[in-house]
Amino acid sequence: NWESGIRGSEPAFAWRKSGKPFKVHPTEIRTLISPSSAVELNTTSALANYATEAGDNEREGLLNHSIVDTWVKWESLLLIRFTISEELLVQIPAGPTRDPILQDSNRLPLRRCTHPWGHDSGVAISSYHAPCKTGVTRRVGVAIGDQILDLNAVSHLFDGPLLKDQQFVFKEATLNSFMSLGRAAWKEARDTLQRLLSVNDQTLQQNAELRARALVPQSSATMHLPAHIGDYTDFYSSIHHATNVGIMFRGPENALMPNWKYIPVGYHGRASSVVVSGTPIRRPNGQTCPVDGEAPVFGPCRLMDFELEVAFFVGGPPTTLGEPVPIQEAQDRIFGMVLMNDWSARDIQKWEYVPLGPFLSKSLGTTISPWVVTLDALLPFAVDNMEQVPKPFPYLRHGDKFNFDINLTIDIKRQLSIYSPGLVLYAERSVSSTVSRTNYKYMYWTSKQQLAHHTITGCNLNPGDLMASGTISGPASDSFGSMLELSWRGTKPVPLADGSTRKFLQDGDEVVI
Known part of the structure; x- marks a missing residue:
């Protein structure tokens, strides 16, 4: 009507x-x-x-x-x-x-499906379900073009020496079992997928029945977390971000804490509140201290923020308690990477973080992308590591390139309602504003160093553990990875495309990384 x-x-x-x-x-x-x-x-x-x-x-x-x-x-x-x-x-x-x-299919009867043959495939892999397919539950799949290749439907085609007896891993609802097989098996799976999806291979192209079962439009799928996350650790490894925050709260002479250039600083996060992209995040209540030196108050967070991060999933068999992972073996433990938004309640964080660090200000929710881009797909984009002075301890040293040239952007979207002169609603449309452009190459500590440091005391790892980079900021003011920095602690409003401004996030804002 x-x-x-x-x-x-x-x-x-x-x-x-x-x-x-x-x-x-x-x-x-x-x-x-x-x-x-x-x-x-x-x-x-x-x-x-x-x-x-x-x-x-x-x-x-x-x-x-x-x-x-x-x-x-x-x-x-x-x-x-x-x-x-x-x-x-x-x-x-x-x-x-x-x-x-x-009513039978919840979709229009005729649909044009473009087949993805010939796509050059780096592998992005995740867990999903497709409501339009009868009896389909959660399963794992690979992104190819605008489709998902259902690995359960093609599991019998993984017949290489390492996977022919492990095909059950593609029939599960998460990637944990596949992650546990190790890098050689991941590479064999990637090679198999690239062969199946190449122009020259006829296995899927000539089998319409299998193709109908195996290809699902991404637009009709519901995405899930790619793995069961047993443990989640968040690092603090961007030197530009750490310096910016230090200047804001301690001044330029004490911007970096004395330990920052010696260890990849991190803290243990809350795995239970890691959610998949698209999950609504509620503005939290908590204790804040609006005026320094006065008593705290309780109420809704007023300084809600995002943090642009990249995280990696741990793979390989579980490690043994008490046995560190040498940095020379760290690469074989990194399955792949996801985008992350570490939602942060800044006013709650300010009141609670001394002396043990963030707690409730971070556990309200952490969003990751459903798709994991495998490490082998990222290696061609490796670039030189940042110079580290002083020289790290031997257990943190590696000579190979392990930073990555990954362009990253942050958009804030908000709903705009359009009314007629008679106040009749025409439409609601989303208005998107890019507020930051940065790059993963600005990381000071590499993911190898993060993993080696995490285990140096003997902490054991499990496949599916998640380790995050910390906020990624570049050297320029338009390359910062949080509203805390972009608005410089709320002193510089950030302009949006619709003419409004932001110091921190408002209700209804959507953050797109």
Whole structure:
């Protein structure tokens, strides 16, 4: 029952599912943003017939217009797109998709699926389930183009010497068992996948039934954490970030603590509150001290922040308590990397962090990307490590390149509502603002050094353990990895694309890394 304000002359016409046309002047039309996620759809008479219950004349009119490329989910809106003039494209919601023809599959009957043969594959791997497939539960898959290759469906094709007796790992709901097999098995799996997805291999290309079972559109899948995370450690390894925070709170003469250039500083985080991308995060309540020297108060966090990080998953068999992992073997223990947002309640953190470090200010939630990019896919992008002065202790030394040239950006998205002069809602659209551009190469301590230091006292590791970089900041003010730095402790408002500003995050903000 979408309506628009009407103003002026020369109205344009559009159709609603009720069949009643309504008049909208072109100057009143804005491009409407669908709440559905986008994939490609064929334009068919079946879609047009579904889109309206109006008479034959109006249905004939719809056949002359294209259906918006929208993945129509249960209760979402179908959009009809047509052109009023050469300059103006209009999208009109045609009603919810509650219709008998959709009840069996929750999706439109015809769908165009592009096959991914020929993609050059670095491997990104995760856990997912596809609601549109009957009886499908959580499973592991590999990203290829806009599809997911279901490893359960092709597990029998992993017939190399290391995996032919381990095919069960691809039938599980998480990657932990696969991670435990070690680097040689990971490489064999990667080689197998690249062969199966190459232009020259016919295994999937010539088997339509297997292809139908094995390929799932990413847009129709629900993503999960890629592994069961038993333990989570967060480091503090960006020298620019550590220096910025030190200057803010201790002054430039004491920016880095005396131990910072000797050890990869870290703390043990809360694995239970690590969540997959897209999980809503609630603004926490806690104790804060708004005025230094006065009594604390209890209430909602006022200084909510993000932290741009990259984390790696530990792989290989469990290690033995009391036996460190030498830095020469650390690379074989790094399965792959994910993006991370270490949500931070800065005012709660300020009150609680002395003397034992962050606690409730960090445990409110930590978001990671579902896709793990394997280490072998990242190695071609290795660059020189940052110069370390003083020279680290021998257990932290390695001569090979193990920083990575990975461009990283942070966007803040917010919903913008558009109303007519009569206060009738046109649409809600997302407005995105890039607030930072940085790079993983600015890490001072490498992930090898982090892992070697973590185990030097004999701490044991398990496959699926997660270790994070800490906030990644570059040398320039527009390359900082947190609002704490970008707004310089709230003293410099950060402009957004819609004309508003931010010092810290507001309710409804969406952070995209």
